Amino acid sequence: MRVYHSVLKLRLLMGMQYRAAAIAGVATQFFWGFIIIMVFQAFYENAVTTPPISLKEIITYIWLQQAFLVFVTIWFRDNELFDLITSGNIAYELCRPCELYGFWYAKLLAQRLSSALLRCFPILIVAFFLPKPYDMTLPPSFTAFILFISSLILGLFLLVAVSMFMYISVFLTMSPTGSLLIFSVLGEFFAGLIIPVPLMPEWLQKIAYVLPFRWTADFPFRVYSGHIPQNDAIIGIVIQLAYILCLVWLGRLALNNILKKVVVQGG
């Protein structure tokens, strides 16, 4: 446990070094947030039927998405890990007396945490004080808030477990480009980052509900706005837990198997 704790600490310290990146990130996310909200506003004003999720809920959804972007996007990756695999520097990681899966999991988790800590608060604070209708609103109840926090954290754990497969695949392909594209395009679409899941056509929703991706973003954000009722939220959290256990188990299996065959590149 100590190891994971200190990897987290080191990564946090490292992430904090990059203030300029955080400021630039915050600015970009505001820009994006506004554009997307305006697009939805235009759609909602001309909607023939009542959409399944209100504009108010969508706006909260979008600000949460922007604030916790690094918790929910797969493209936010650790290039160092890719380099380790393709250049053969993984040699050193392999002669450490701890399991690689846990070690990398902690690294990836820490990277996302450190970036989020710097970015989420300015976005959230400003979003609350924006003029109507662009402002973010509080969750309907304190219970909803607690449920949101739990599902957001579990969502993060789940996302890291998903992204782990991307790193594992690089052992086989030796190039991160392909894996990155497939994982981020599919993963992020089905997580509801491009169109919120309730606004998807029904057949697409069915697919999204089967895949694990929506539990990382769509689910916690809708728990916050109260669009998912509390009873369903609790069931959802259990499903999240089940997914995490399952994916971590599969990931460890896959990684340990691949390590048996791995050729450390370079001499």
Next chain:
Amino acid sequence: MIQLQGINKSYKVAKRQTGLKQAAKALFYREHTTIEALKDVTFEITQGEIVGYIGPNGAGKSTTIKIMSGILVPDTGTCTIMGYTPWKDRAAYVKNIGVVFGHRSQLWWDVPVIDSFELLKDIYKIPQQDYQTTKNLLIETLELQEIINSPVRQLSLGQRMRCEIAASLLHSPKILFLDEPTIGLDAVSKIAVRQFIKTINKEKGVTIILTTHDMNDIEALADRVILIGKGSLLYDGQLGELKKQYATQKTITADYQKNSTPLQIPGTQTLSWTPERAIITVDTDVTSTSEVITQLSNIVELKDVAIEAQPIEDIIIQLYKEYQI
């Protein structure tokens, strides 16, 4: 302590000629060749030895180190180190070894060196007391005081290497694998590192296996050398023996009063000659150096004589030639 028995390892390598046409062809059909990196490698190393593992580029040195450190699985053969099979009992085994890969880095690039050390402390679960003592010793002997608080990316290659070596030793390993540890070091650092390796070998009984292309490292450190070429072991024995066997030449540089006749001494070869200076090599199998000097002083009036043994590098070149590697 370390036993390798009949280790074989081959790599499958995709090959293609240069050019667009060949690249297009490779899209459909790929040629593979199998390279036998190690062929029936067998040796044994006892505790407290320093072994120089030498061979030309691509001989299989790094592959052997990788197998011994548990990050590569050989095709066939057994390897037992301290009772473990490295690639099978990896987690338990690697606690006991330290590895330095000269051309790789284990330090975190963006943070000060000391932060990487702290992380290693937790990874290896080193008790605080031991960590402090070892760290201070390493800082002192490898002269790291001034660089330990700088981010790794701002260090020079030599400075980084010293930190890498320190990082591999924080957990006081019983076996140390050094894969070209003196790459990029200046003369002073090289000597510091060699001195340090000697010290930990003597005082703590650390077993050391060293690969390098700098023969001075070998000469300064190793008593025993293992020579590998094209994947096979070619020589395994004392460095002294090797010298006795191959270093049969000595070079004599003589300065003398002006003399116009070239020198003719049996058992020698004249490399260069001027009326005031001659450089000759002596084949010590045929005659002795003292005999040659006596003869020299009979012919000319000597002013100064310098005798040099054959440099170790020459011996190695001779060896490589003899084994055709």
